Amino acid sequence: MTKLETTMQQNKLTTLVLAIKSGDSDAFTELFNLEFRNIKFFAHQYLNNMEQAEDVAQETFLSLWINRTTIADNSNLKALLLTIAKNKSLNVLRSQLNNKKDSLEKSEALLNIKALNSSYIESQIDATALAETIEHAREELSEHIRSSFDLSRLENRTYEEIAKIKGITVKSVEYHISVALKHFRNKLAKFASIGIILHFFQGV
Numbered sequence: 503m504t505k506l507e508t509t510m511q512q513n514k515l516t517t518l519v520l521a522i523k524s525g526d527s528d529a530f531t532e533l534f535n536l537e538f539r540n541i542k543f544f545a546h547q548y549l550n551n552m553e554q555a556e557d558v559a560q561e562t563f564l565s566l567w568i569n570r571t572t573i574a575d576n577s578n579l580k581a582l583l584l585t586i587a588k589n590k591s592l593n594v595l596r597s598q599l600n601n602k603k604d605s606l607e608k609s610e611a612l613l614n615i616k617a618l619n620s621s622y623i624e625s626q627i628d629a630t631a632l633a634e635t636i637e638h639a640r641e642e643l644s645e646h647i648r649s650s651f652d653l654s655r656l657e658n659r660t661y662e663e664i665a666k667i668k669g670i671t672v673k674s675v676e677y678h679i680s681v682a683l684k685h686f687r688n689k690l691a692k693f694a695s696i697g698i699i700l701h702f703f704q705g706v
Contacts, residue, residue, distance in 0.1 A: 515579045522570050530570075533579065534563055540580075541587050548591050548614040550655060558594065562587045592618050606661070606676075639689035643682055650678035 521529030546555035
């Protein structure tokens, strides 16, 4: 995105703030169409469940609309939406933590809770650029490791299920996810300052 395009988008969001505050449903629909996918993507990184991520995204926009009159005129809508989504994702993770039996899954949940509770500066994150960075890093993985990763993160398979599908041991699956984890941490090092832990490199 060029500097001009970025400025135009920021101006558009500023205009939407004032319109939404006044109860303009068309402006709200426009914001929904612009940002829903990014908010769902953000929630999915932590929840690792597309249905839950979609629910969080929908609840995020509903909360914004219900509380629209309290939005400051100079609000960063992206940051505000991310903050709401972060809090709602935290609620989901906390409620699920006690139901997880696998120690690795508990570790993942705790890591994500810790990440979401860190000094996460939403206003400085471009969710779209982050998504592109993650996908590029994923494509760099070897086919064998990427397939284990995809089965775990994109299809929500357990390590035991992945081992049976691929005809390998659970330890091998754990190794694949560990390698992917290190790869993503290296590729996304620039995001370390905001403590973000994405579902593509969870696992230990």
